[in-house]
Amino acid sequence: MTTRRTIRRYTARDIEPELLNRLLTEASRTQTMGNLQLYSVIVTRSAEGKAALAPAHFNQPMVTQAPVVLTICADFRRTTTWARCRQANPGYDNPLSFMNAATDALLFTQTFCNLAEDAGLGLCFLGTAIYNPQAIIKALQLPQLVFPVAALTVGWPAEEPPLTDRLPVESFVHDERYHDPTPEDINRFYAAKEALPENLEFVRINKKETLAQIFTDIRYTRKDNEFLSRNFIEALRQQGFMDYEH
Amino acid sequence: MTTRRTIRRYTARDIEPELLNRLLTEASRTQTMGNLQLYSVIVTRSAEGKAALAPAHFNQPMVTQAPVVLTICADFRRTTTWARCRQANPGYDNPLSFMNAATDALLFTQTFCNLAEDAGLGLCFLGTAIYNPQAIIKALQLPQLVFPVAALTVGWPAEEPPLTDRLPVESFVHDERYHDPTPEDINRFYAAKEALPENLEFVRINKKETLAQIFTDIRYTRKDNEFLSRNFIEALRQQGFMDYEH
Numbered sequence: 001m002t003t004r005r006t007i008r009r010y011t012a013r014d015i016e017p018e019l020l021n022r023l024l025t026e027a028s029r030t031q032t033m034g035n036l037q038l039y040s041v042i043v044t045r046s047a048e049g050k051a052a053l054a055p056a057h058f059n060q061p062m063v064t065q066a067p068v069v070l071t072i073c074a075d076f077r078r079t080t081t082w083a084r085c086r087q088a089n090p091g092y093d094n095p096l097s098f099m100n101a102a103t104d105a106l107l108f109t110q111t112f113c114n115l116a117e118d119a120g121l122g123l124c125f126l127g128t129a130i131y132n133p134q135a136i137i138k139a140l141q142l143p144q145l146v147f148p149v150a151a152l153t154v155g156w157p158a159e160e161p162p163l164t165d166r167l168p169v170e171s172f173v174h175d176e177r178y179h180d181p182t183p184e185d186i187n188r189f190y191a192a193k194e195a196l197p198e199n200l201e202f203v204r205i206n207k208k209e210t211l212a213q214i215f216t217d218i219r220y221t222r223k224d225n226e227f228l229s230r231n232f233i234e235a236l237r238q239q240g241f242m243d244y245e246h
Numbered sequence: 247m248t249t250r251r252t253i254r255r256y257t258a259r260d261i262e263p264e265l266l267n268r269l270l271t272e273a274s275r276t277q278t279m280g281n282l283q284l285y286s287v288i289v290t291r292s293a294e295g296k297a298a299l300a301p302a303h304f305n306q307p308m309v310t311q312a313p314v315v316l317t318i319c320a321d322f323r324r325t326t327t328w329a330r331c332r333q334a335n336p337g338y339d340n341p342l343s344f345m346n347a348a349t350d351a352l353l354f355t356q357t358f359c360n361l362a363e364d365a366g367l368g369l370c371f372l373g374t375a376i377y378n379p380q381a382i383i384k385a386l387q388l389p390q391l392v393f394p395v396a397a398l399t400v401g402w403p404a405e406e407p408p409l410t411d412r413l414p415v416e417s418f419v420h421d422e423r424y425h426d427p428t429p430e431d432i433n434r435f436y437a438a439k440e441a442l443p444e445n446l447e448f449v450r451i452n453k454k455e456t457l458a459q460i461f462t463d464i465r466y467t468r469k470d471n472e473f474l475s476r477n478f479i480e481a482l483r484q485q486g487f488m489d490y491e492h
Contacts, residue, residue, distance in 0.1 A: 001272045001361060025415045026247045031371045034465055037413050042420045049422050078427055085432045086458035091468020096475040099376050106349055110356035115247060125277045130345055141423045167283050169271045174288045176295050177387045181324055186331045212332035219280055222337020229342040229490040244475040
């Protein structure tokens with residue numbers, strides 16, 4: 001783990017289906033709710049499939065360049081179909097069940113990431129999956145009770161970028177109860193990040209006063225977050241996960 | 247991964263703070279949104295702390311028996327405080343930002359699980375964290391923009407339970423697009439699980455017709471899911487993550 005980095009450029013070498021299958025099978029040892037495995041993985045290898053997904057991920061080049069794109073979905077559909085085939089009355093069309101399935105899907109995703117990186121593969125986690133769920137749902141023909149929560153581009157590394165910074169462990173670990181950070185704590189936690197040459201340069205070329213403003217004014221703005229929140233709730237409703245106010 | 251199992255019973259041996267800190271630090275290499283690390287971990291070692299958390303986890307005995315309980319939270323508070331200290335205007339009090347932070351928290355959690363199990367520790371993932379968030383928020387004094395999404399009991403294993411079953415990989419991996427399972431697919435996917443002696447016994451003693459009914463009628467009922475959904479949304483509102491309808 002201490003040497004891992006996100007990889008966005010890949011060689012032309014394909015990923016053998018046997019290797020991918022083995023990693024997905026091993027990742028499925030991850031614990032899940034009631035051992036129900038409330039997730040699905042859509043494997044995109046075709047050029048047409050990647051082209052259809054790319055706009056949903058803001059056309060980031062690794063989506064079409066990677067040999068494999070994985071879209072990991074919260075999936076209560078298979079379990080619901082199983083129940084319907086077995087004289088059982090499923091009730092998983094609600095936000096709590098979505099969170100249960102999203103949890104299963106994300107834990108599974110991260111075990112896959114750890115195993116794949118351990119096997120020498122390079123990965124880029126695309127958080128954009130929940131920004132444009134409707135486009136992904138359409139491209140992958142996801143039915144009700146299936147919702148994309150993560151996407152990964154996977155391939156053999158063609159780059160070795162420098163390690164990125166991390167906050168000190170004391171900034172995110174709390175003993176016994178939550179300790180609200182003071183302004184002095186904040187200075188200590190973020191000093192190294194704010195002093196990085198690339199971050200200073202980022203602030204300068206964007207004509208901002210502070211690094212935090214890069215995040216609040218450019219990368220993750222209130223306006224975008226509120227628009228994407230409405231879109232996300234609407235997509236949850238469309239996929240049948242908002243039927244709970246009885 | 248192929249030999250991991252959930253561990254619910256632990257020896258009296260403590261977990262050295264140095265070991266726990268090292269594992270948490272290594273787990274923080276996991277990728278996060280904008281490298282913001284939108285999570286916090288509350289470490290509970292005290293008997294009083296565990297006793298306060300136990301009811302939130304339906305008094306499952308491992309909560310008070312384990313040397314350490316970790317509560318992992320989606321945390322946009324530290325980032326928001328940072329922004330406020332740096333003349334930046336944060337807008338992370340909305341459901342999309344909650345999902346971003348929950349994603350970071352869950353991916354971090356699973357890397358920690360993989361590293362801790364690799365170091366010989368035994369873990370039980372408590373999905374109950376999102377069932378009773380209010381009780382956990384109160385016990386750990388979680389402020390606005392901090393929300394518990396996972397809990398783990400951690401200790402040195404005092405048991406080696408048998409490996410649990412998993413669905414065949416073809417049940418959750420789809421090529422290029424989602425393939426809705428047919429009744430024949432369902433029979434094939436669930437045959438091994440339904441034939442397990444412990445599951446047959448479970449169905450018999452509960453006087454049910456099928457294993458699926460154990461899940462829909464007893465373990466995860468529509469009534470409970472709908473109640474817990476309302477409770478979950480209310481807790482998100484209380485923690486300041488539902489302010490987005492502008």
